[in-house]
Amino acid sequence: MKQLKFINIAVVLMFVVAQFSYAQNKSKTVEKGLQLNQIKVSSLSGLREAVQESNQHIILNPGKYNITNLPTESRGFPCSGSNNIIELNEVYINFPVGTCKDAHFDITGSNNILRGGDFEDTYQNGMEKVTDFGSYNQNRKTLAKGLKGGANIRVSGNNNTVEGIKLTVRGSFPYGYGNMYGIGRGNATGLDKRCALLITGVGNTVDNCEFQHRAFGHVIYMQKNADKTLIKNTYIEGDVRPSNDAYAETNDGDLPKRFNYKMPLGEMEGLPIPRDVMFNLTEDGIRAYNIPGAVTVENCVVKKCRGGIKLYMAKGKVIVKNSTVLDCVVEGYSLNNGGEMINCKGNAAYGPLLYMHFDKVSNQNIDLTVLPAPHAVGNHVFAAIKGHGHNIKLTAANPSETIDNTLRPIVVGYPARFQFLTTDYPNVPKGYEENFKKHFGNKTYSATNISIKNGTNYPVILGHLSEENQVKSSGKVTDYGTANLVKTYPVSEEKK
Numbered sequence: 078m079k080q081l082k083f084i085n086i087a088v089v090l091m092f093v094v095a096q097f098s099y100a101q102n103k104s105k106t107v108e109k110g111l112q113l114n115q116i117k118v119s120s121l122s123g124l125r126e127a128v129q130e131s132n133q134h135i136i137l138n139p140g141k142y143n144i145t146n147l148p149t150e151s152r153g154f155p156c157s158g159s160n161n162i163i164e165l166n167e168v169y170i171n172f173p174v175g176t177c178k179d180a181h182f183d184i185t186g187s188n189n190i191l192r193g194g195d196f197e198d199t200y201q202n203g204m205e206k207v208t209d210f211g212s213y214n215q216n217r218k219t220l221a222k223g224l225k226g227g228a229n230i231r232v233s234g235n236n237n238t239v240e241g242i243k244l245t246v247r248g249s250f251p252y253g254y255g256n257m258y259g260i261g262r263g264n265a266t267g268l269d270k271r272c273a274l275l276i277t278g279v280g281n282t283v284d285n286c287e288f289q290h291r292a293f294g295h296v297i298y299m300q301k302n303a304d305k306t307l308i309k310n311t312y313i314e315g316d317v318r319p320s321n322d323a324y325a326e327t328n329d330g331d332l333p334k335r336f337n338y339k340m341p342l343g344e345m346e347g348l349p350i351p352r353d354v355m356f357n358l359t360e361d362g363i364r365a366y367n368i369p370g371a372v373t374v375e376n377c378v379v380k381k382c383r384g385g386i387k388l389y390m391a392k393g394k395v396i397v398k399n400s401t402v403l404d405c406v407v408e409g410y411s412l413n414n415g416g417e418m419i420n421c422k423g424n425a426a427y428g429p430l431l432y433m434h435f436d437k438v439s440n441q442n443i444d445l446t447v448l449p450a451p452h453a454v455g456n457h458v459f460a461a462i463k464g465h466g467h468n469i470k471l472t473a474a475n476p477s478e479t480i481d482n483t484l485r486p487i488v489v490g491y492p493a494r495f496q497f498l499t500t501d502y503p504n505v506p507k508g509y510e511e512n513f514k515k516h517f518g519n520k521t522y523s524a525t526n527i528s529i530k531n532g533t534n535y536p537v538i539l540g541h542l543s544e545e546n547q548v549k550s551s552g553k554v555t556d557y558g559t560a561n562l563v564k565t566y567p568v569s570e571e572k573k
Contacts, residue, residue, distance in 0.1 A: 106134035111160055111188075121147055121170070124154060124163075131158040131186070139167035145176050152177045159186040159234070165194030165242075172229075173201050174248035175219040180231045187234040187278075191242065196229070198247040198271075198292075207291070210253035210322075211331035221250035223269035223292065230273065233301075236280040242287075246273050249292035251332055253318065255356040255383065255406065257340060258332065265341040266332065270294035270360075277301040279370065285310045295360045296382065304370020304393060308363060308377060315359035315382040317406060317427060319454075323350050344496045344516040348509065354455040355427040357383040357406035365391040374400055385409040385423065388416065389434045397421055403448070407495065408432035410445070418443040422474070425485055426450035431460035431469075432495060436522050438464035446472045447533050449480050456499040456506070459485035459535045463522040463542075473533045473551075476568040486536050490524035490543030490558060493517050502538060503557065524558075532568060539563075 106113045113134040118124050121142050127135045144152045152172075156163065172181055181196060201219045214221045229246055230239065250269040251258050258265045272294035274283065283297060288311070290296045296313045299306055323333040333350060340348050362379035363386045365372055371393030377400045379385040385402030388395045389411040398419035402409040409423045409430035423430045423445065431445065441464070459481075462469065471487075473480060488502055497513050499506050505513045523542040531537055531550040539546060543558030551568040 106162065113160065113162060122151075125151060127158075128154050128156040128161065128163060129158055130161075132160045133158070134162045134164065136164040137168050141169045141171070143171045143173075144181070145171075145173060149176075149178075153179050154182045156182060156184040156189060156191070157186050158189070160188045161186070162190045162192060164192050166192065168193065169195045169197070172196065172198050173219075174198050175201065175222045177224075179224070180227060180229060182230045184230070184232045184237050184239075185234050186237075188236045189234065190238045190240060191230075192238075192240045193242065195243045195245075197245040198229070200247060207252065210318075211326040211328050214251050214253070214332060215330045217250060217269070221248070221252055221269065223249040223271035223294065226268065226270045226272070226294065228272040228275035228294075228298075231275045231277070232281050233277045234281075235278045237278065238282040238284060239274065239286060240282075240284045243289070244273055244286070245289040246271060246292045246294070246296075249294055252293050253356065253358055254323065254332065255358075257342075257350070257356070258336075259342055260360070263342070265336070268293075272360075273297060275300065276303050276306055278303065280305045282307045283309070283311055287311070288313045290315045290359045290382070293359060295364045296362050296379075298361065298364040298366065299368050299372065299391070300366045301368070302370070303365070303368040303372075306370070306372045307375070308373070309375040311377045313362045313377065313379045313382065315357065315362065315380065317355040317357055317381045317404065320350060320354045320356050321352050323356075324352075344494070344512055345509075346512070348512060354457075355404075355406050357381070357427075359383060361385070361387045362402075362405070363387065365389075365395075367392070369393060371395065374398070376400060378403070380404055383407045384411065387411045389413050389438070401448075402430070404450075410443075412438075412441050412443075414438055415440045417441070418445060420444055420446075422446045422448055424448040424450035424453070425457070425459045425481070426453040427455060428457050429460055429485075429495065429498075431462065433461060433463050436463055439466045441467040441469070443467065443469045444472075445470065446474050447480060447535075448474050449478050451479065451482065453481050453483065456483075456501065457485065457495075458488050458498050458500065458502065460487045461491065461495060461498055462487065462489045462527065462529070463491070463524045465525050465527070467527045467529075469528065470530045471533050471535075473568055476532075480533060480535070484534060484536055484552070486538045487529070487531060487552075488538050488540060489527065489529070489546060489548075490540040491522055492540070492542060493522075503540060534568060 271292040361384040362382040395416040402423035
């Protein structure tokens with residue numbers, strides 16, 4: 078009888094276990110027509126293991142985590158699985174600078190969603206904002222320590238979505254001097270850059286994300302086979318600082334003093350560090366390199382970067398709409414052949430809002446509202462326009478408001494690059510004559526058959542290399558070109 082009892086109990090237990098397993102298997106998420114097994118994990122090691130499998134809805138328990146809880150060689154998440162939702166809502170992961178050798182997330186699988194999460198590079202000494210750039214750049218282990226140009230998040234798979242994350246990026250060398258010491262090969266100091274998000278796959282999306290970028294490197298950038306990239310509803314913020322601060326760095330190890338407070342490279346080599354301008358502390362907000370594919374940017378804001386939305390090297394269709402670029406240093410927007418800018422905004426506080434890189438760029442359609450920049454500094458132009466067949470409309474956001482303390486020219490067709498293109502145009506800035514003669518005295522950037530409607534008070538200068546352009550402008554027009562058609566009108570008539 079006792080033996081029969083034990084058998085009955087065993088049968089009941091087996092039934093319960095079977096029912097429990099069945100219930101677990103039945104816990105599924107349906108996303109994009111796929112049924113995904115729901116997997117809950119409570120540790121970073123569990124997350125790291127789960128993201129290497131497929132067809133799951135992975136949920137990490139809410140809480141604060143530190144990447145140093147993982148072994149040194151395992152401090153990242155190789156997302157090689159496909160068809161996963163990686164749910165990290167209410168999750169914070171700390172990545173102390175100097176403790177990780179590679180990307181935080183490496184998404185090589187396809188059809189994944191990385192959703193939620195607050196990921197922060199932190200300094201081990203507790204510092205949040207760099208104020209002593211001289212000392213900072215002399216600590217190459219736990220402060221000025223980048224990823225050798227790599228990104229915190231890499232997406233090489235296809236049809237992935239990065240959604241609702243916040244990423245704070247810190248740690249790079251040199252930090253605090255813009256492009257002054259170089260951006261690639263031939264640099265003056267060695268580089269250890271750190272970027273935020275690299276996309277090299279097809280059909281990937283960035284949606285509803287925030288990037289706080291406090292390192293020298295790009296924020297979102299595209300390389301290799303990137304195509305059909307969509308970046309939307311996303312906020313990107315870098316940082317800037319006054320160039321005059323470099324002259325206060327007087328210790329022997331400080332970079333400005335090491336180079337005798339002069340520019341060490343390129344077209345500006347040998348000239349004093351420029352005063353009364355801003356240094357960009359990061360590189361470009363949204364950047365495409367020589368990719369074969371298309372890029373769409375919608376409803377995004379980019380602030381305080383080197384370049385804002387810089388897509389001139391993309392070979393596919395480029396569309397930027399309902400987006401804003403503020404307080405960028407080298408340029409705000411830069412599109413490719415046939416690029417479209419629809420209902421966008423921006424200012425020229427620290428650098429040109431609009432810049433065209435290639436002499437033969439053509440057929441851009443630009444609709445841009447110009448925002449006031451009462452805090453503007455520097456002698457940069459408002460826009461540098463060249464190429465053929467563009468249709469450009471500039472509208473003042475508030476015609477009755479002072480747009481800028483300096484009426485920066487919209488320059489069309491010119492024999493210089495932006496380093497020498499200033500409010501002195503068509504003259505070369507004082508003191509720059511020898512450098513101009515050496516580097517760009519024989520360069521030509523022509524502008525032909527371009528239609529410009531300038532509804533701002535910024536003046537237009539049609540340079541010697543402008544021909545057969547049509548300009549309607551509220552600002553003063555100076556014409557050094559050939560066969561240009563010019564009409565002026567008051568700003569108050571802009572909307573008539």
